[in-house]
Amino acid sequence: MTQGRNSGRGSQGRGRGSLVADKRYAAGGGRKEVKKPRRKASASTRKGWSLFGRRKPKVVRKPRGILGWLLVPVRLVGRVIWAVSWRMGVLAGLALAGAVAFHYTKLPDYQALLDGRNQGSVTLLDRDGDIFAWRGDQFGGVVTTDTVSPFLKNAIVATEDKRFFRHFGVSPRGVASAVRINLSEGRGPLSGHGGSTITQQTAKLMCLGVNYDPAIWKTEAAYEADCRQSSLWRKAKEAIFAMAMEAKYSKNEILSIYMNRAYMGGGAYGAEAAAQRFFGKSANEVDAAEAAMLAGLLTAPSALAPTSNIERSRNRAATVLRLMEEQGYLSEAERRAAINDPAELSEAAAARAGGYFADWIMDTVPSFLGDQTTEDVVIRTTLDQRLQLAAEDAVNFVFENKVREESKAQAAVVVMSADGAVRAMVGGRKVRASGVFNRATQASRQTGSSFKPFVYAAALELGYSPYDRVLDAEYCLDIPGSGPWCPKNYTNKHYGQVTLAQALRDSLNVPAVKISEAVGRDTVRHVAGEFGIESSLADGPALALGASESTLIEMTGAYAGILNGGSSVTPYGVEALTIVGDSEPLMGASGGMGERVIRPEAAQELIWMMEKVIAGGTGQRAQIPGWEAAGKSGTTSAAKDAWFIGFTADYVAGVWMGYDDNTPLTGVTGGGLPAEIWRETMVRVHDGLTPKPLPMRAPEPIVVPQQDQPQQRAPSGGGGLGREIERTLNGVLRGIFGN
Template sequence: MAQKRGRTEPNFDVPEGRAGARGDLDLRLSREDRAGGGTGRSEADTGEGRVGGRTGRGASRARGGKGQGSGKGSGTSRGARRGARRRSWLGRLVYGVVVLGLWAVVGLAGLIAYHASQLPPIDQLSVPKRPPNIAILASDGSLLANRGETGGRTVSIKELPPYLPRAFVAIEDRRFYSHMGIDPVGIVRAIGQNLTRRGVAQGGSTLTQQLAKNLFLTQERTASRKIQEAILALWLEHKYTKDEILELYLNRVYFGAGAYGVEAAAQRYFGRPAKDVSLAQAAMLGGLVQAPSRLAPNRNLPAAQARAAQVLAAMQELGFASAQDTKVALAQPARPASVRGGGSANYVADLVMDVLDDYVGKFETDITVQTTVDPTQQAMAERALVDELNKQGARYNVSQGALVSMRPDGAIRSLIGGRDYAQSQFNRATNAKRQPGSSFKPFVYLAAVEHGMTPDTVREDAPVKIGNWAPENYSHRYTGPVTLRTALAQSLNTVAVRLGQEVGPKTVVQTAQRLGITSPLQANGSIALGTSEVTLLEMVGAYGAIANGGTGVIPYVVALVKGADGKVLYKRSDSGLGRVIEPEADGMMNAMMHETFVSGTAKKADIPGWDLAGKTGTTQDYKDAWFIGFSGSLVTGVWLGNDDGEVTKKVTGGNLPVEIWKTYMSQALKGQNPVPLPNMNRWRRAPETTASVASEGPAAILNQIFGDTRAPAPQPQAEAPRRRQQRAEPNFFEKLFGID
């Protein structure tokens, strides 16, 4: 028979009793054939006795039943099977854990690689520049305020007391100097402490991680951000030393209240530079970063002090503070510095920021601006204004005020833009435009003397009418012929209007503008009574030209600007508007305005020993009250009113503003040698002739002008202020144009 072609399947089946009959090999191994055979381990337990689907038992039968064991051997085999089974499950578990661990490592590596890819390339990473700070200093170098996004300058760790940076290490990252940027030990410790609530609660993030977050990342709480935070922390640790990292942290961390960095926080909460903080204050700052809003000492002092106590305990534990120092700090906990009146120096700082671009342009590093402001005088001005409003404001229905004081050259010594900066940041000294009332009259009288008149020129105090307008005096009384000196001192409206008509309203406007008034002025008849709106700063600057002998004044507050490296970026040079008043005319103006303190509306503001000059002003319905006066060394103006234009209860330039002015000037001039008013002596009135001659008649006036040595007797004109206060309501024209 022909042999069938194709694949032939091998057949290992051998009939019993015929093993090897065909020369076939038995490929199955018995227990004895294995290494260590006969140990009682069954093939079923190892799986090694199973060949070709047949069990080792069948193989044993093929060899003559060698696989049969005794009863004792069978029991041992079953115990071995159970032990092997247990070892098999343990091995599988270990194997599974190892495999899962490897996959976890691979997955984590992939996750890290992915999030790392979302960051800029490492070789392109750099610490972002800190926004520049503008430190605004008083004339004596003390800090008035900080401006900029950070609220304080950058400080070096070397200029800080050692316990200040240590406070942050103790409470935020006690292993800071030993870890590599991330701290697994610290994380485990923090978890344990937070779970058991034992010791000082800590977070898992290191200072380096916190810095990485502040520099590069958002504040969102996600796993992705934490991974990137760890990557960046490792990069920071590689690139910078520990002290450099700590210095960066101290200058970037947020302390609340707009303060970024330890210098800003020390100034904000304690009113002193970071280099001068005490141990108790350092502990409070160290504890503050955990929750700036909740722990701010000016908002929640008990919580801030409790947190500071925890910081002190941690510092003592780590040896950063001695037990004695800690005891003293705990006995005298830090308290925030109080700011009287809402911090009026901020009005000065705002003015500096308004003009700074004109001096230095764009800058990218910290700068220091030295101002002309005297901090002592600033405090005096704030106290004088706020105290008077607190005492009399409700009674007179006046809620706001402003004060500007400057040297006759224009250097601002104090500036108060409102009653309370914390309540209102609007600067009424520089930005509020209000009618000046009779405080505008000196420009009218200056135009008159420049047209040939003198302080002794006589004009008629009598009703006057211009078209349909008939302005009246405040007292509704007319005294006939009167000198310009007396008319200005007594603030007679009819004489001012007549003079304005004689020289022309345009001339009055031009005269005011020549002295530095920049606000638009209406050249009409009522300009003589101050109906065009101006700012207090403009008016004080214009009066400065009279006080200094006739040189035009540009009010200024910035004296010097320096960069972080000490380089001078700007220094004010002597400048001004040049001569704007001839000495003769200036002397006459000083003599006439001096009479206001001798026999006029500001008589109660006189300061013994000083030659003073000035002018009061009150507008329609008593909406605005002004007084601007000066010595030979200081020019000061005061405004009172309400922001919404609501009428006051008869506040005039001669009452509350005069009182504020005298309170401030008496203190500001104290200890100084009196300075004479320039060019005035020739036109000064002899003391025995200071009484008003308004109602003496033409003969007495002529006798005085042409040298009659008789002293005129006092006349009823001196009683006019009392009659004015008794008057209940102003008339229509007083309401319309304002008088004083």
Template sequence: MAKGRGRDGRGEPNFDVPEGRASNPADLDLRLSRADRAGGGVARRATETKGRRAESPERPLATAKARPRKARRRSLLGRFVYAGVVLGLWACIGIAGLVAYHASQLPPIDQLAVPKRPPNIAILASDGSLLANRGETGGRVVGIKELPPYLPRAFVAIEDRRFYGHFGVDPVGILRAIGQNLTRRGVAQGGSTLTQQLAKNLFLTPERSASRKIQEAILALWLEHKYTKDEILELYLNRVYFGAGAYGVEAAAQRYFGKPAKAVTLAEAAMLGGLVQAPSRLAPNRNLPAAQARAAQVLAAMEELGFAKPADVKVALAQPARPAGARGGGSANYVADLVMDVLDDFLPKFESDIVISTTVDTALQTAAEKALVDELNQKGAKFNVAQGAVVSMRPDGAIRALVGGRDYAQSQFNRATTAKRQPGSAFKPFVYLAAVEHGLTPDTVREDAPINIKGWNPENYSRDYRGPVTLRDALAHSLNTVAVRLGQEVGPKTVVQTAQRLGIASPLQANGSIALGTSEVTPLELVGAYASFANGGLGVIPYVIAGIKTGDGKVLYKRKEGGLGRVIDPNAVSMMNAMMHETFVSGTAKKADIPGWDLAGKTGTSQDFRDAWFVGFSATLVTGVWLGNDDGESTKKVSGGNLPGEIWKAYMTTALKGQTPTMLPGAKTWRNRAPVEQPPATTGATGGVLGALLGEPQPAPRVAAATPPRAGQRKDDRNFIEKLFGVGE
């Protein structure tokens, strides 16, 4: 068959038998070769090329085998790269999922807001100095511009040196912390930035978990987006915990150094900066060596970063910070507790920081505490007396000093305002006042002799009797039988009403023993009642709050003049002061007399020497002292004239120093007055109701014109006394 191509150019099959080959059909090879198959040309060329390479004598075998090995290497590296990329993508997806999940557990970003800081209550003395802080934080909010520059820098240096460079989370810091923790070089670290710490304090619980750390990082990013670096640092400084109930640098500076944060030194700033790592372990008032060692680390970091000059650091290291002793040994906290007890009567609700001005004098507060503590330290064990209280106020009721116990740190129970104890003979002035208001005078004679009232036989402290005595001498020497006789003359109910008129709010039992002070009262209300004698007969309600302002100075409350009005006739005041003055001249209080001063008062001792009292006053200051044991255990013959009198004199000598002595109200009328001739008293004569019952002749009673408490007395005064003494609704 002839060779040729069709019109379309395709080749025709060729069946010609090659020359020299048989034409027998059986000899024909009709199988398809590689070239006749699809792609055969390519396969043939590849085969031919391979054949040529195999046949080439110039190419060594090693070279031929090298290329497949390199390809295999490249293939393995590619697989690793590919696997790494895939794993990285999955890791990113996983992290994104974790972040999204934990973000979903938080409030929506557009609803996030920094929670309000609980309001602080700054309680100030009358001179404006700080007595104590109350509230959950323990100190007021301070602006970063108020602080010395080295104070915030101390925190940045030791807690987050890249604070101004990171975006809320510091990867370098995290890696460094991991490295230190793994190699255990130095102190183990957590890697949290200041922003993360703030986020934890503001929004999260103290729980330590991976979940919380993720949320912490998310919130830190939000804070960095929302606030400037200085705003974040200011928030941090006002929210971080420093131990001992102090939140924020102001509270910490006051708690540990007794000064505002703006006044701390470089050494003190370094100690505060180091304290936040472990507030309990590093508190300077608990572990001063550890606190100073940590402060040295902070100073070194500040010098390294250029936050403090080397010379200043050298001085700070040479003179490390030390905690200040609590002013007044902590007794000002009793005042603060009283303020908090009555605050809601004056300001029920407030959402921002407030400043409360009190009537307390810091010098007098310190003097009162020193007098009490020194006496108990020296003689407490000998006389088996463990506790005491001191209350001192102006005659208008303004509290100048109040000590509720021997040591506030050991016992926060305020014995000055809360402990109700038997006043003993310190209650007798109310009996004598009732008698004076019924026509008797200091020169009236009554019999000091045994008396029996339905089987009750009260005795004098000395267990002897003087016979006929004037009321002046009977009160000065605290004769029980005369007091009981007077109580029976005027009637126990009258005695109770008289005491209540002067401000005694505790329940009183109207029985015969009321004349000897068997009904319990608090030191504060007893001293408040005595103030009516010191001011000329006006009823007072003890008060400690003079005014309240907001942190920015807005006046919320200011005390106005007020009280209970006249409760004692001026003539009766004059007679009572004359009789109580005699206790300092010749009676049970003569050891407490202060030369040059016109003083009056009364001692008191309860049954079995369980309570000992001394309440006395000048024209400018009324002070009461109580001693005893919380469990009611008897003392070893502590009476009002010994230990309490010594404390009273020590305090009043300091308190009155520098003042001009002033006569007591009505002193000229009855002081050193010649006794009026009295008819001779027969043995057993009593007078009054009891005398009438016994058939003795009695003069017609004369009642002094005492003005009752004015109607419409100030509401806040009434609320105060109801809150303080538990009476009212």
């Protein structure tokens, strides 16, 4: 039974077979080997791979031949490098993602990044409210890719980054191309062409999110230099920041940030400021030619600025137009039309206006509202651009026609109204220079005989008459510590008894010294100081001959005080200063008329005396056809300085001429070339105006009894001082009790 069951189970193939001993062996009596079933390999090990790399094969092939043995180390090294490399790649990718994520979380809303200036701007308006100059970092306002001219948007992309809308913030192809070009041109791989995308350039403009800190950088220039460094490490950080920007902002937002923050020359930051600065229009109005010129500035803003070299700017614009055509932004017809009708500068930009006058304005306002302002400021000034052009043309005319070409002589001109409002200023022979030495306001020079009107002003205020006489003869004073001092006339001659009017007309030195000594040097210094000559005045008797130094603007302002009837004047150029956005000015006029210095009658008589200087004295070359004019020439010792200052009923003008190094002028006196510059200026200034009479008054004739005639003369150095003492006393009493 047992055997039968076992036999049956075996016949069905499901059991282990019979356990009978004779059934376990073959018929031949030998032992039969039983094979064990194969175990199925798992999916992870089926092809010899594990989770951490390829499993070591069970069978290692032996190298074949010598070459095989030589390649064994190479294969081993390759496997090690591969194993390390892909693991390092994973780690680097994770680190990069972390760095990008870090910067992503730090980035603000893109609207906060549109105005990236640390400094504010100053816009200068003339007396009519027209812009004539800019200072500081000009920012015209926010533009976006939606509001700016499509020509400008396309020009920027075509010029700066034609793959802008296709890359992720970094262009490996652009970097490789830049490195190749740099090396082919003999530069370092990172010197010259950078291969930076617009996104990377924007990241650099943002200084990779680092704000200016005075505790770290001594100056903003140092901060900007640090932001622009081109080291390999800096480039890597820039690329990471750029990728974070690409993740945070849209392409149009990045382009908008770039268009608002990029420096575009001429002090203009951003497309709107540049469009206003160069073309006098908004950035949404520029045509293809103007857009190409603006986009071309991004490569080298200062060198390519159209105010520096318009032809160079147009050549660059032609290149931009070609790129726009190649990339499909312009048709050939549109490109040709833009080249045939190139961009033109606005009148203000074409004039490169500002110059010495704008520099002076920036020096007169507080620095926190001027060159160091963090706000946008608008300053309305006293400048009259027609008069400014008149002064510039006059200087150019005289130097081109009356001065030898190799001469290094300089000249300065100031034109102002009787209240001290400066209307025009030329600070040197290069009439439109900026940021250079201004001889009209910064050069202190001896005034010579142009100081004499203040000597006679003091005398007239004390009761002297222009008809009073003084003896022009040899005259000496003993100067303690120096010995005798004997003034001489320019002609080395003496003219005997002369009136005060004649002495001033012919610029006689001896009478001027005698009058100064009679009224008192302190009185002369006081009168001159009250009229606005703030420079230190000489203590000795040479005070009367202009031994003291002053600036042209001071002297011109003092003459304005004579014209306005004897009141002091503070020359000024600012009428109102306003912070953009405020409705009321922060500052009003910075100068004007002050207190009375001499009586109106004295001022009118002095004007009458000074009119004789131009009508028939040392200033005859300053005559203006059809106009009454008064003035005074001045020439210092050895002719180192030559002056002519004078006025009509409408304007006061002062001219100085000389060398910066005090080299004596050759054949030049105040009544010569300075008088001619003055005349050429005033002829142009008064063009189209109706002549007006000077506010002068002729003195009443002196009528004295016959027996008193010998005493009717001003002091001659020794005696005859009774009348002068009486006049001095009367002047003192008048000052105490009034007129």
